[in-house]
Amino acid sequence: MKKSYFIVVFLLGVSTQILAQVDYPSQIQPILTSNCNSCHSQGQNSFNSSSYDAVMASVSPANRYDKNHVIAGDPDGSPLVDKIEPDPDHGNRMPTGGSLSNNEISLIRTWIEEGANAVATNNEIEEENPTEFKLLGNYPNPFNPGTNIRFQVPEAAQYSISIYTVHGQLISEQVGRASIGTNTVAIDLGNRPTGVYIYQLRARVNGTNQVIGSGNMTLIK
Ligand code: HEC
Known part of the structure; x- marks a missing residue:
């Protein structure tokens, strides 16, 4: 791998943060x-609502839900969600004497669904009828051993996803055909060590291969 090429990949990763x-x-x-x-x-x-760590550490007692209030990836199984929606399994709907707006409830649901991360890992907005090629990031992140890279295309197109180590060494390449709209490609790094990896999405646009974007993802074993 040429050094100049690696630098391009790395800068793109930063610019798509x-x-x-x-x-x-x-x-x-x-x-x-x-x-x-x-x-x-x-x-x-x-229940402790004061900080991310406190919320994640909150556990419902054995005579109530008997599990953590937030179960990452599972909003329907999270007591926190049950308590802010109508008719909770235990006690009253929260907050006592009122309720959150539907928008607030759905934000909390989505946050848990996406993995209950401490901070957002990407901030691209998904479009229903995309007019451009766009990398939407990977989910979950951090991950072990698999993650999903998502991107959108305005027309059917051939794509390739290359994965590199932080040292710019190419470790895998996946080629496929994307259909209009949002596409998800599953990546499995089960045979790789813990660490940060860089992925780069290319698509064939107007007869040439173009870099659509790249990002960082973290494998934690
Ligand atoms: C006016 C005080 C008050 C406010 C405001 C309030 N709570 Fe509560 N909360 C309580 C009381 C009292 C209980 C225990 C009785 C019950 O579960 O209904 C409780 C229980 C809970 C539990 C269940 C704990 C368990 O596992 O048994 C959760 C989760 C919870 N609240 C979340 C929230 C959230 C989220 C908010 C804000 C959207 C909120 N509460 C706002 C008073 C309050």
């Missing part, structure tokens, strides 16, 4: 701070 997922610090904590902290800032009634 944009955000698309729900971001806990800017979108979720403010909802909890204004609606829940008055009663749960110190872990009262076994």
Whole structure:
């Protein structure tokens, strides 16, 4: 691999550090701070809404849900979601004496669905009828051993996804045909060690291979 090529890949990775997922610090904590902290800032009634770490560490007692309030990736199985939606399995709907807006509830659901990350790992917005080629990031991230790279195309096109180590060594390349709209490509790095990897998406546009974008992903074993 030529050194100049590696530098291009690396810079692209930095330039596509944009955000698309729900971001806990800017979108979720403010909802909890204004609606829940008055009663749960110190872990009262076994739920602590004061910070990301506190929320993730909150556990519902054995005579209630008997599990963590947030189950990453599973909004329907998370007591936190059950408590903010109508008719919870235990006790009253939260916040006591009111309710969150549908938008706030769906943000919390989406955040959990996306893996309940501490911060958003990408911030591209997904479009229903894309007019351009766009890399949407990978999910989940960090991951073990598999993650999904998502991108959108405005027309059917051949694509390739190359994966590199941070040292620019190509470790895999996957080629396929993308259909109009959002496409998801599963990546498995089960045979690789823990670390940060760079992926690069290329597509054949107007007869030439073009780099659509690249990003970083973290494998944690
Ligand atoms: C006015 C005080 C008050 C506010 C505000 C409030 N809570 Fe509560 N919360 C309680 C009380 C009291 C309980 C225990 C009784 C119950 O579950 O209904 C509770 C219980 C809970 C539990 C269940 C704990 C368990 O596992 O048994 C969760 C989760 C929870 N609240 C989340 C929230 C969230 C999220 C908000 C903000 C959107 C919120 N609460 C706002 C008073 C409050």
